[in-house]
Amino acid sequence: MEFYRAHVLVCGGFPCVAAGCRAVRGEIERSVKEHGLEREVRIVETGCLGPCDLGPIVVVYPEGTVYSRVSVDDVSEIVGEHLMKGRPVRRLEYTERLPSVSQADHKRPDYFGIQERIVLENVGLIDPDSIEEYIARDGYLGAGMALTSMSPDEVISAIKASGLRGRGGAAFPTGVKLGFTARVEADQKYIICNADEGEPGTFKDRLILEGDPHKVIEGMIILGYSVGATMGYIYIRGEYYLSIERIERAIAEARRYGLLGHDLFGSGFSFDIEVKKGAGAYVCGEETALIESMEGKRGEPRQKPPYPGTCGLWGKPTVVNNVETIANVPPIVRNGADWFRQFGTPTSPGTKVYTLTGDVNNKGLIEVPMGITLREVIYGVGGGIPGGRRFKMAQTGGTAGGCLSETHLDIPMDYESLQETGSALGSGALLIIDDSHCVVDIACALLRFFEHESCGQCTPCREGTRRLHDIFRKTRELAATEKDLKLARELAGVMQASSLCALGQSVAVPLFTIMDHYADEIEAHLEGRCPAGVCRPNPANADESAYETLQAGNGIR
Amino acid sequence: MLKMRGPVGPEGSGVVCECDDVFLTEVQRVVSVYKERPEDLVQALHDVQSLRNYLPREALRVVARTLDVPESRVYGVATFYSMFSTSPRGRHIIRICESAPCHVAGAAEIINSLLNELGVEMGGTTSDGIFTVETSSCLGVCGVAPAIMIDDTVYGNLVSEDLPAVLRRYR
Numbered sequence: 088m089e090f091y092r093a094h095v096l097v098c099g100g101f102p103c104v105a106a107g108c109r110a111v112r113g114e115i116e117r118s119v120k121e122h123g124l125e126r127e128v129r130i131v132e133t134g135c136l137g138p139c140d141l142g143p144i145v146v147v148y149p150e151g152t153v154y155s156r157v158s159v160d161d162v163s164e165i166v167g168e169h170l171m172k173g174r175p176v177r178r179l180e181y182t183e184r185l186p187s188v189s190q191a192d193h194k195r196p197d198y199f200g201i202q203e204r205i206v207l208e209n210v211g212l213i214d215p216d217s218i219e220e221y222i223a224r225d226g227y228l229g230a231g232m233a234l235t236s237m238s239p240d241e242v243i244s245a246i247k248a249s250g251l252r253g254r255g256g257a258a259f260p261t262g263v264k265l266g267f268t269a270r271v272e273a274d275q276k277y278i279i280c281n282a283d284e285g286e287p288g289t290f291k292d293r294l295i296l297e298g299d300p301h302k303v304i305e306g307m308i309i310l311g312y313s314v315g316a317t318m319g320y321i322y323i324r325g326e327y328y329l330s331i332e333r334i335e336r337a338i339a340e341a342r343r344y345g346l347l348g349h350d351l352f353g354s355g356f357s358f359d360i361e362v363k364k365g366a367g368a369y370v371c372g373e374e375t376a377l378i379e380s381m382e383g384k385r386g387e388p389r390q391k392p393p394y395p396g397t398c399g400l401w402g403k404p405t406v407v408n409n410v411e412t413i414a415n416v417p418p419i420v421r422n423g424a425d426w427f428r429q430f431g432t433p434t435s436p437g438t439k440v441y442t443l444t445g446d447v448n449n450k451g452l453i454e455v456p457m458g459i460t461l462r463e464v465i466y467g468v469g470g471g472i473p474g475g476r477r478f479k480m481a482q483t484g485g486t487a488g489g490c491l492s493e494t495h496l497d498i499p500m501d502y503e504s505l506q507e508t509g510s511a512l513g514s515g516a517l518l519i520i521d522d523s524h525c526v527v528d529i530a531c532a533l534l535r536f537f538e539h540e541s542c543g544q545c546t547p548c549r550e551g552t553r554r555l556h557d558i559f560r561k562t563r564e565l566a567a568t569e570k571d572l573k574l575a576r577e578l579a580g581v582m583q584a585s586s587l588c589a590l591g592q593s594v595a596v597p598l599f600t601i602m603d604h605y606a607d608e609i610e611a612h613l614e615g616r617c618p619a620g621v622c623r624p625n626p627a628n629a630d631e632s633a634y635e636t637l638q639a640g641n642g643i644r
Numbered sequence: 645m646l647k648m649r650g651p652v653g654p655e656g657s658g659v660v661c662e663c664d665d666v667f668l669t670e671v672q673r674v675v676s677v678y679k680e681r682p683e684d685l686v687q688a689l690h691d692v693q694s695l696r697n698y699l700p701r702e703a704l705r706v707v708a709r710t711l712d713v714p715e716s717r718v719y720g721v722a723t724f725y726s727m728f729s730t731s732p733r734g735r736h737i738i739r740i741c742e743s744a745p746c747h748v749a750g751a752a753e754i755i756n757s758l759l760n761e762l763g764v765e766m767g768g769t770t771s772d773g774i775f776t777v778e779t780s781s782c783l784g785v786c787g788v789a790p791a792i793m794i795d796d797t798v799y800g801n802l803v804s805e806d807l808p809a810v811l812r813r814y815r
């Protein structure tokens with residue numbers, strides 16, 4: 088390998104591509120050449136470095152200097168000063184530091200202080216298009232160990248012992264799920280990596296796939312070996328153009344290296360992976376809808392049981408796991424269950440990748456141990472609320488997750504503790520909302536989403552999401568009555584009990600938590616007042632009675 | 645083979661589809677790799693749509709015949725997924741997200757400015773046939789919200805004043 092004096096990492100995660108990192112990278116290449124540094128300085132396009140809001144981000148190693156919001160015009164200064172003369176450009180420097188490559192892997196300073204990186208251990212540090220860099224960081228070691236020195240049962244036992252639970256939302260213990268499928272006799276079994284990621288506010292799976300695609304491939308090989316599946320599919324959102332491109336390149340590379348295909352590691356075990364594109368439907372993230380879609384049908388969820396673990400794709404036993412769950416598998420196999428259990432809490436071991444959005448200073452991707460508090464996330468890693476505003480509400484787990492108020496700031500973020508508040512960790516989306524927003528308006532945004540994404544197959548969900556949206560729109564127009572809100576509760580309760588899939592069942596989660604934690608604020612709307620000053624009456628229903636008559640005409644009470 | 649013209653986009657939308665033999669031959673060529681593989685229906689529709697940015701009825705018929713699935717099912721799938729359209733669209737698709745994280749970041753204002761700038765309603769196509777504006781549930785770019793996606797390119801951290809310059813690149 089050639090030796091380079093300095094490495095310049097340019098963030099090529101999706102948000103940064105959006106912010107213009109391609110142009111910046113091109114300019115750096117040009118400028119480095121112009122200064123005759125191309126044999127001394129290596130330019131690497133990496134996955135997401137985390138603080139997406141600050142892109143494009145450029146990191147110069149070995150110093151580990153981070154430059155944020157770099158523009159094309161800044162490049163000549165970085166190259167001329169820093170790379171030529173060794174003087175970092177203070178003006179552009181992001182005040183908190185990223186880890187340096189040479190540093191120990193699991194303890195990071197400052198902004199990264201409370202972060203622990205297991206899933207994201209390579210993201211932002213390696214070139215995702217280079218299988219060699221992945222291998223150099225212990226890549227494919229876990230798969231090699233599993234296939235050559237462990238039996239499938241031993242692999243499953245290790246994953247069971249680690250206590251890993253599904254990161255896709257339902258939090259089902261991964262080892263147990265593998266155990267079910269391993270026990271079923273079948274001529275063919277499948278592994279599906281669920282990369283449909285449609286939950287608003289979630290973009291972790293995209294950044295894992297774009298930043299460290301080989302880790303997902305390695306995880307799938309291990310899962311395939313453990314249950315006896317020889318074929319894997321990655322079902323990925325059609326809109327994730329860059330992720331599709333990267334993962335397809337990575338699969339081709341892995342095949343070229345003999346890490347996918349026949350007789351892996353000389354163990355006699357064969358495994359291959361294919362990518363399937365989705366076409367824009369939130370419900371296809373639900374595992375049985377996803378399988379329907381993969382069979383070339385409308386993405387309508389199936390009745391469960393039978394569960395995919397025994398009867399999935401083409402009626403064969405199928406393990407469906409989230410991208411993040413799968414990315415946890417290679418480190419667990421490599422380092423052992425005890426190592427994994429030193430992070431997080433006894434019932435929720437490991438870390439969780441969150442995507443932080445909304446009214447918070449540092450938006451983006453973080454990975455922290457399970458069990459740290461919401462306050463630590465918002466005010467520590469998140470850097471607090473901008474503009475001197477006050478924290479009002481946090482929604483955990485995406486649109487289908489629950490809302491937490493100020494009284495919940497010190498609750499540990501793990502599966503059990505959040506469940507007690509009526510919320511859930513879900514997909515890892517963390518939406519922070521300050522006091523300039525009105526909860527009724529937010530509820531409308533959530534309900535609009537559900538109305539749009541209901542697949543229409545079952546009545547409680549199809550009709551319920553519409554009626555709930557109507558009621559909350561009416562509340563936002565300051566025209567709702569007590570009776571309307573009672574009806575909303577009843578409706579959501581019926582949906583929770585009788586919808587076919589978790590989409591309809593889970594509408595009650597955000598709705599009830601908002602209605603419970605912000606009862607006063609909602610009450611005020613019934614009296615014609617919006618405390619946050621966001622909601623306004625609709626002049627069209629100035630005549631209350633005419634509105635009521637109209638509603639009655641529509642067959643609504 | 646049946647020669648047909650249209651369907652034509654909404655009046656004044658400037659979008660015309662000519663489902664002529666040349667186009668249908670092209671459709672045939674694109675889907676032939678999925679011959680008798682009904683499971684690849686979604687992938688086949690992606691490929692067909694990339695030709696004209698939408699799925700004309702005649703093209704769906706070709707897909708049905710080639711993959712050996714009932715036309716009703718092809719139509720059912722084509723209308724289920726939000727990335728597919730069975731009516732004509734502009735040359736570039738602008739997707740904009742109005743889910744809660746984007747809403748909190750001020751997406752409503754960007755949406756209004758965008759629709760004003762283009763002189764269309766949500767879901768509409770500009771009269772010059774260049775843009776169609778659609779909502780999408782989440783584009784996975786919430787970290788740089790508010791954002792829009794034009795075809796496969798994302799523009800993030802937008803303020804209304806940025807829009808004219810962004811749109812100019814496509815005109």
Ligand SMILES: Cc1cc2nc3c(=O)[nH]c(=O)nc-3n(C[C@H](O)[C@H](O)[C@H](O)COP(=O)(O)O)c2cc1C
Nearest residue numbers: 253254255281284285372373374408409412589590
């Ligand atoms: C409406 C709906 C949407 C879902 N979307 C996703 C998704 O985008 N990604 C995902 O991994 N799981 C999603 N799930 C959960 C899956 O059904 C399934 O539980 C998960 O993929 C299992 O993987 P895990 O055990 O690794 O979490 C969704 C569930 C529902 C009901």
Ligand code: FES
Nearest residue numbers: 741746782783786
């Ligand atoms: S919520 Fe709008 S892009 Fe994710």
